[in-house]
Every structure is written in C-alpha cells, then in structure tokens.
Amino acid sequence: KTSPLLVKDKVATQEERRLRALEDQKKRRRDLTMHARNLALYKPTEVFSD
C-alpha cells in the first residue's frame, strides 16, 4: 500500500529528469535534421515535422 511517490528516492527522481532532458535533446536534434530533409524533398509549404 505504497504510492510510487512515497518510495521514490532522490536518485531515481534525478535520473528521471536527466533521461527526460536527453529524450528532449534527441527529439529536437531529429526534428532539425528531418526538417532539412523535408526541405530537400518537398516544397517549403509541404514541410512536415517528425
């Protein structure tokens, strides 16, 4: 009968924050490269983001 928050320690919380930031960075990097690829493939008005 313990909520996940009750047993979560500082180390686990910190690791979650790091992973979230890393994921965000990877996504932004992917979006940027995909944007350039779409520019090469389509007209600017048809560009979509990943």
Next chain:
Amino acid sequence: ISAIELPVGQWTDLMKHLLENITTTDKDSLKISTLITIGFVCEAIPSDILAAQSGAILTAVVSGARKEEPNQEVRKAAINALYNALEFIRENFEREGERNYIMQVVCEATQSSDVNVQVSAFECLVRIMQIYYDKMRFYMEKALFGLTVLGMKHEDERVALQAVEFWSTVCDEELELMTEAVEAQESGEQPDRLSHNFAKAALPEILPVLLWLLTKQDEDADEDDWNVSMAAGTCLSLLAQCVEDAVVAPVIPFVENHIRHNDWRFREAAVMAFGSILEGPEHKLLANLVNQALPVLIEMMRDPSPQVKDTTAWTLGRVSELLIECIKPDVHLNPLITALVFGLKDSPRIVSNCCWALMSLSDQYGGKETPASTYPLSPYFEGIVTALLETTERPTNESNARTSSYECISILVQGAALDSYPTIQKLTITIIDRLDSTIQAQNQIIGTDERMAHSELQSNLCSVLTSIIRKLRSEVVPFADRIMTTLLSLFSTATKHSTTLEDGFLAVGAITTAVEGDFVRYLEAFAPFLYAALSNHEEYQLCSIAVGLIGDICRALQEQSLPYCDTFMNVLLQNLQSPVLNRNVKPAILSCFGDIALAISGRFEVYLEVVMMVLAQASTMRASEGTSYDMIDYVIALREGILEAYVGIVQGLKTGEKAELLLRYIEQIFNFLNMTWNDHEKTEMIIRSMIGLIGDLAEAFQSGQLQQWFQSEFVSQVLKEGRNNRSLPNGTREVSRWAREMVKRASHIKH
C-alpha cells in the same frame, strides 16, 4: 575466507573438517557453528567447486534438520544451512529420491514444537518455491498446500508472515510464467516452462484467510514495519494479477460487508481489499464496481481513522492510474478532486498518495505534445496548484510529501491546457521568488542534513521551472531575464558537487529552446559555469548535462555560436581523451559534434579532420562475444553518437556547400555503416539513423560520385529494412521513404 580461497584451489580440506565436526562431536554449539559455516560457504562459492562433496554436505545438513534431532537449535541451524545451500545442491534436488527426502524433512520441520524452527522451515519452503517451482506440483498436492494455509493462520506472526510470503512467491512465479507464455506466443514458439496454476487452484482456500489477515493491522505500525496485514495486502494484490477475474466475486462481499463497519480495522481492510484487486481483472468487470465505490471512497477521505484515510487515498491513486475510464468527469471529478485537495492538508503519507492520484489524473487527461484549449482538469487547475504550493511550505519532507507536491506541480504543468496558462505564468513568479529566497538563505545553512534538504528543495524548484519553460515555450520570454538572473546566482552559490547545478542546467537547456537566438545575451555570463561543469570530470552526470547543453546552445544560436565553437571543441576533445571521465559521457560528446556542425555549417571545415579521426577511432569499439550487458549498451550508445555526428556533419557541410570535403572520408563512413549493419545488436534508433545518413549522403552527392557505394548489397538491405519492416515506427518509415528517393535521384544521373 573460503569464498576467496576455495575458488583458487586452496584450503581443500576445509569441507572435510567441517563434515567431521558434524559427525564426530557431541557438542551442540560446535554443530550449530559448523552448520552455519557450511551454509555460508555453499552460498558464497560457485557450486562446481565443491561438486564432488555436495552429496556428503547435503547428508550432513539434512541429518541435522530431521525430526529425530533432539536439539531444536541444531535443527534450526541445519534448516538455515539448507536454505543457504539450496542453489548449491541443485543436482541433488533434480534427483527425485533426494528431492523427496529433502522436502519431507523441511515439511516436517514446519510442524516442530519450536516456533523458530517452524519459521526457518517456512522460509526454506519460500526459497524452494522460488528456485524449484517446476518441481513442486507433487508436493503442493501432498503437503504444501495444506501446510501453508494452516501456517497463514498461525498465532505466531513470524510463521504467518512466511506462509503468506510463500503464496506471494507462488504468484510472483506464475506471473513471470504468464509473461513468458505471452512472449512465446508472440514469437510463435512454445514456452520453455509451464504454469501449474497453483494460485488459481488455491484461491478458495487462501483468499478467505488473506481477507481475515487484512483485519489484523497493527495500530501503531510505522512506515518501516512489516506486519501480517501488510503481507496479506501484497499477496492479495499479486493474487489478483495472477488469477485475474476469478478474484473479484469472492472479494466483493467482504468489501460490501465491512466498508461501513464500526471498527476502523474492518473499514480499512475493506478498502485495502478493494484497492488490491484493481490490477489484474478485466476493466469491464471492475467498471461498475468502481463506479459504485467512488462516492463511498471519496467520503471516506474524511474518515476519523488516519489508517483508513491513508488506504483510501492509495486506492483513489490506484483508480486514477489504472481505471481512469471509470471516473466520469461530470459526475466524479468535482468531489474526487475536492477530496484529494482536502487530503493535501493531512499527514505526509496521505499527501504523497493524493499527489500520486492527482498526477495520474493529469497524465491521463492532459494533452501531450500540442496542448488542447481546455481539458477536464482546467476548472480545478488553479485550486490544485494553490493547495500544492501550500503543502510545499511544510518545514520537512517527511514521507516525501514536499518532493511529491513539487513533482505533482511539474506533472500538472506538463499536462495543462491553454486555458491554464495564466495560472502557470503566476506560478512562474512564485517559483522564481522561492528559488531566490533559497539562494539568499544559503549562508544560514548549518549541518549536512540541512544542506541536503536545501539542495533537494532547490532541485525541486528548478525542476518545476524547467517544466514551466518547456510548457510555455515562447510565452516564457517575458520572464527569461529574471529566470536567467536567478539561475546565474544559483550557479554562483551552489557547491561543485550538488545536484542543484544539474537541475539548474536543465532549466537553462529549456530556456535555450524557448528564447532561441536571444540566448546569446546570456551566454557570456553563463559560459564560465558551463566550462567549469565540462571540466568537472568527477561529477560525470553534470558533465554529461553540460555536453548536452552545448548542443542546445548551438541549436538555439545557430551561426551565432561560432565565436564559442573553438572553446567548445577544445573542451569536448579534451574530455574524450580524459581517462578519468566516465565513458558514458563520450557518446553524448560525439552527438554534440553533429550539433555544432549543423549550427555552423561550412565553418565546421576547420574541425573536420580531427573529428573524423575521432569518429574513426570510436568506430573500432566492439562488444565481443560474452561481454557484459553494460559494454553492449555502451557500444550501442557509441554507435548512436557516431551516427548523429555523421548526420550533423554531412548536413552541415552540405548546407555550407562544402560537401566535397567529405569525399576523402566516404570509405570510412560506409565501412562503419556496413559493420554496424552486420552486427545483430542494432536498435531502432541505429537503423533509423543509418537510413537517414545514407539519404543525407545521397542528397549531398547528387552527381553520381557515390554511385558505387549506393549499389552495394548492404545499402540495399538497409533501405529494404526501412521499407518492409512493419514494426518500425512511423518516423523511421518516413526517413526511409525520403532516403530511397534521394538514393534514386543520386543513382539515376544523366551524364
């Protein structure tokens, strides 16, 4: 000592002397010490080392555990030794005759007149079930079933606890087997092991006992205690996951009969039973019951008993997390949120449970990528945030209540709809004010505990701030100066080793995305802290975040980052060579090269030679056969980093019209792609990046310079994988479509 010496062939007569002790001495104390030693030795050394003596060891141990042994202390020591030796005697246990004898001795020991022997015997049965589940069918039918049901009713709690643990172990094993069966079915294979469905068969016998045990709470139990009602709750929850729908019908009458009982123990047990069965059974079977129970549970958040309120808050958390579809926004949400907000004023445990429930509601109703104009929590958003902010003002973090409240605010912000933005903007000011206060209070901190609490508080505040910035994006711009001023003071006061720096850096990373090129205004002031973190090799997590931040800054500043790139590149290259820096930072450095190349395009020319050399060097890293999982993960991360670097460099130089500089490295790149493709350790991310890189190269060299490379067998295979593998996510298929088109264009050149 034996754990060190026996594996290297020393102290070969140790076991001979120990076994002599058992057979020749009349001194019980010597027997007990010897049995304890034998148990520890068996546990500590690989079983093949004493394989030749395992029969003699087993005989000595089991003879001490028999019912004929008059001294119960000796018997208990022998059973404990057997417990420790259970893995060691695997070969003996495989033989039916020996197994029968061992099981008989352990089962008889559960009936000893000495309760300590009984406890040890039940502990042994738990371990046997864990290790030898597959062999237990016969013994379950003949003895274990009856013994353990009786054991659960034992008046001595230590025995009852082990008997309940036995059934929790059965459920654990059968849940594992269920997972294995699903995985086997998915891959069209037969599972290696089969479930005997002991839990389902035993349900009518063990369920009433578990429900009865739920009412045996210890009124004064604190967080670290473990008692029979807690064990029964855990077992019931595992049982529900294991037997699924079958648990519901027999539990509901217990809940209905006791939920309004005068005695708090029965009310608490009823709520506990209800909360425990929410995971496992089909949702449609539970939906109606949850619907009926919700108003009662909401009301019980005002129960006079703290234990009842605690369990009710936990159950509401379970409902919010597992059965959100049962919460009807127009019927339940108002009273539910009122009850949860009311709970935020209660004891720290209840606060944590209420935060968990509120976070689950936010997660499930909240918008993910693009925020909706409104959502079901919008009418309550400001009220919840205000109540949580009050909770965070508590002076201590008992039961994680303060951290839970901050985490809950972060999650609420992440899920918020557009109509809650004004509240989030007000929250921004509150959080910055609080962060400022903690910085001002920095000098008044005395003692390690206070320092740690202070650092955790600053981390929590930074984390909320990061969530706010990520959510508001460009709307955070009016606050950017204040945020950066506060963060810079935070960095100048934080100690080198505190995690506050990490969380502050994450907030800066979020700011770069929000303000983009305007970040240049802060870079001069921020750079010294960034360089210090990059050189702080002992704190590799901080260093890793700092490396990521360089990428963030380059993405935000684009060519404006050029004046800083020499320093960035020097520090990154130094870090790659550092023997002290944790290797896990290195893949991020490689990715960062790609970020820099993308930002400064053709100006990356000056770094090209050295970076290509580094990438070639990193490409030689392989995980050999039988290597550790850690090493395999590292090599995968390294290859992901190399690919991200190549993608950034190819795209950057192409944009800067300097792609021809790459021609002397083409063989290096394709050799790396070929090697990576032929390694079976490939992630989806690696496949996607490989396809993308092939496309980038094709786009950069449209005049047929790479035609022979595009015709190679592995390139066709990579592109085919992207086209035909239906399990790849949409993003990869999209990259694949694009790459095929580019390769087609680069391969059909009109000369």
